[in-house]
Amino acid sequence: MTRTEIKDRLVEIMLVAMPDAEETIKTATEESNLHTDLGFNSVGILYIVIAIEEFFNVRFENVGFNDFQTVGDVIDYIERAQAA
Amino acid sequence: MNPEKTAKQNRPKKKRRNPFRYFVYDFVKFTGALPVLVWLRPKIIYESKAAKKLIKGAAVVVSNHVGFTDPIGVSFVLWYRHTHMIAAERLYNTKLSSWFFSHINCIRVDRQNFNMETFRAAVDVLEDGKPLVIFPEGGVNREDHNVTPIKAFKSGAVMMALKGHAPIINVYLTPPEHWYDRFVIVVGESVDPAELCGGAVSLTAVDKVTEGLREKEFKLREIYQQWRMRKSSK
Numbered sequence: 001m002t003r004t005e006i007k008d009r010l011v012e013i014m015l016v017a018m019p020d021a022e023e024t025i026k027t028a029t030e031e032s033n034l035h036t037d038l039g040f041n042s043v044g045i046l047y048i049v050i051a052i053e054e055f056f057n058v059r060f061e062n063v064g065f066n067d068f069q070t071v072g073d074v075i076d077y078i079e080r081a082q083a084a
Numbered sequence: 085m086n087p088e089k090t091a092k093q094n095r096p097k098k099k100r101r102n103p104f105r106y107f108v109y110d111f112v113k114f115t116g117a118l119p120v121l122v123w124l125r126p127k128i129i130y131e132s133k134a135a136k137k138l139i140k141g142a143a144v145v146v147s148n149h150v151g152f153t154d155p156i157g158v159s160f161v162l163w164y165r166h167t168h169m170i171a172a173e174r175l176y177n178t179k180l181s182s183w184f185f186s187h188i189n190c191i192r193v194d195r196q197n198f199n200m201e202t203f204r205a206a207v208d209v210l211e212d213g214k215p216l217v218i219f220p221e222g223g224v225n226r227e228d229h230n231v232t233p234i235k236a237f238k239s240g241a242v243m244m245a246l247k248g249h250a251p252i253i254n255v256y257l258t259p260p261e262h263w264y265d266r267f268v269i270v271v272g273e274s275v276d277p278a279e280l281c282g283g284a285v286s287l288t289a290v291d292k293v294t295e296g297l298r299e300k301e302f303k304l305r306e307i308y309q310q311w312r313m314r315k316s317s318k
Binding site: 001016017018019020021041042043044046047050060061062063066067 | 194196197198199200201203237238240243247284286287288290
């Protein structure tokens with residue numbers, strides 16, 4: 001899966017999580033901050049992580065949710081997990 | 085190929101459990117029961133007849149947090165079960181306390197940097213059919229109980245219940261005014277978070293269910309106040 005494809009899937013997941021923030025999420029870039037720009041709190045990140053685990057068939061190990069600041073951080077993690 | 089043998093091989097292996105995993109928990113429970121019963125003299129009030137039913141299988145028990153005796157208070161409600169609790173990381177600051185809390189079924193949580201391991205451990209407990217106790221206020225409410233009786237709830241409990249396919253049971257613990265006050269516990273009816281969320285589980289739906297749980301705490305508080313008024317008028 002390419003980085004762009006991962007990002008598209010991630011955007012889909014985020015849209016299901018927060019349908020009210022459709023415009024903000026659709027225009028999100030890899031540099032967008034999950035907390036300040038997109039408005040995800042720790043439970044929001046938890047939601048995304050659960051969905052990613054199910055969708056991408058990866059497992060998040062030994063990471064705190066503060067480790068993910070931007071959309072790019074999450075994509076990096078998925079890429080690393082898929083490569084492992 | 086023997087189909088019976090193949091079916092046996094394909095069957096998912098049962099997790100091996102340590103037969104003594106509840107030894108410390110049971111020891112603490114049985115040795116501590118009498119002194120704690122004498123000291124706290126718990127009184128349990130139920131919201132309805134349905135709330136009185138024994139809690140079987142997995143359940144997420146959410147409660148307000150008024151003091152250090154709260155885990156004991158909730159244990160009175162679930163005295164017949166092996167309960168697991170989410171405990172703050174600061175309780176694990178020494179080797180002894182770390183050993184103790186791990187052996188009395190506590191799941192360590194880093195409130196500043198929540199991680200997936202905590203969530204997975206909590207869901208495992210629920211999938212194992214055990215009750216999980218959470219104080220969703222995220223710590224003891226040290227504010228004036230007349231001004232802020234219950235602080236805002238964090239939504240993690242609802243997420244755990246949804247992932248673990250478990251019902252949620254509200255418990256309200258009364259803040260004691262004096263050390264010798266009786267410990268009054270109000271138990272609510274169980275609710276199904278998946279049903280409350282409706283079809284699609286979004287963060288908005290999770291937040292709504294969480295707010296509903298907090299409102300339920302206020303309802304249970306009213307039940308306690310009515311009981312107290314009836315008691316004082318006698």
